[in-house]
Amino acid sequence: AGWNLEEMENHGTDPARRWRRMRETIEAMKAIWANDEGEYHGELIDFDPIWQWPKPAQDPHPPVIIGGDGPTTLKRVARYGDGWMPIDGRNRDDFAPAIAELNDLAAEQGRGPMTVSLFGSGPNPARIEKHAKAGVDRIVFLVPPAPADVVLPLLEERARLAEQFA
Template identity: 55%
Template sequence: MEIGVVTFLTDYGITPVELGRAVEERGFDALFLTEHTHIPTSRESPWPGGPELPTRYSHTYDPFVALAAVAATTGRIALGTGVSLVAQHDPIVLAKTVASLDRIAGGRFELGIGPGWNVEEMAHHGVDPARRTARMLEHVEAMRAIWTADEAEYHGRFVDFSPIWSWPKPTRVPPVLIGGGGPTVLDRVLSHGDGWIPLRVPVSGLDAFAARVAELRDRAADTGRGPLPVTVYGASPRPEALESYAAAGVDRVLFELADHGPDGTAATLRELDALAR
């Protein structure tokens, strides 16, 4: 089982290059970054994590720009989004961004995606919250067409364009990891994904989670696909928890780094040292 980290990389914390080098030097396998384009001040959408939305949500780097800097200064670790809100992006523009990043990274990029939770954020992008998942899946289809065809075109409900030329193409078609833990998420993983990235699976729920991993593998085999990897976002670093994740069939865990506030570089490095041990 591989072990990586995921974080809200902010303008007041450790820099992208410092973090990427530190993660690679300490032997971790991956670095994933979160995404929010912005946070509306209305705060009408309840945050799933509690009553008060942490400051880091409105201070994150663009993950694709930050990961390009990390890609240029590392050589081994996998790089990914955990998760990108692709429905809020123009798919033609995002397809080029992802392809460019993957080439800079030498084929190390993985696109973790999710529909999002902040209704006002979506609305600012012109996204109907009731249709955000369907839009997300169409964007994935359109981007795959652009990544793989010399003359790509796509005609859907939310995305519609006639044949286009768009280079560069990615080094490989980036794996798309579908985020979420709802009752229909495995359907989306099987129809549009190359892997699953569930969020914060509690140790107390690992038996039920293991059954879902087994279901995913069985359904993938039934459709002629190979095993679809599972990456757990926000895993517990306790040794007994890691053993349980591995026993459940998890392929990779991501430890979420804490927000150490302004000038928190030294504290972040100490946290990475502790996790590495």
């Protein structure tokens, strides 16, 4: 929903209402994707019937991945998302308890297990193995914005590492 409060304000979103805006945006997008005439009437997002084509190839809609790792994130992911993307090393070292809690919360909503994509992990094989055993489905590595002679070797290294866990 936006961790950078100054940035939120600069873009016209009251930080106190940022989750409400995100929730309504998710609900509105799902209404557009799922219906020939999408319509949504919320407090912050409001529109009469509209058309959007082509519809997404994914059924019923593209996966909605929610980031974050605050005290309400897992409940929000279980209710509104299709997956969770926390940042590695930010709030926790072991993701297994949170993944178990997320899947329990999803089951309470009548939903299946959630996918977990971990953002910002370093190329540490032992740590990646630990995350895989905890239930992390995907790791998103950071690569610096740099010239090709710097980036290409890093991509090759990450590709070799990914092959170990495929």
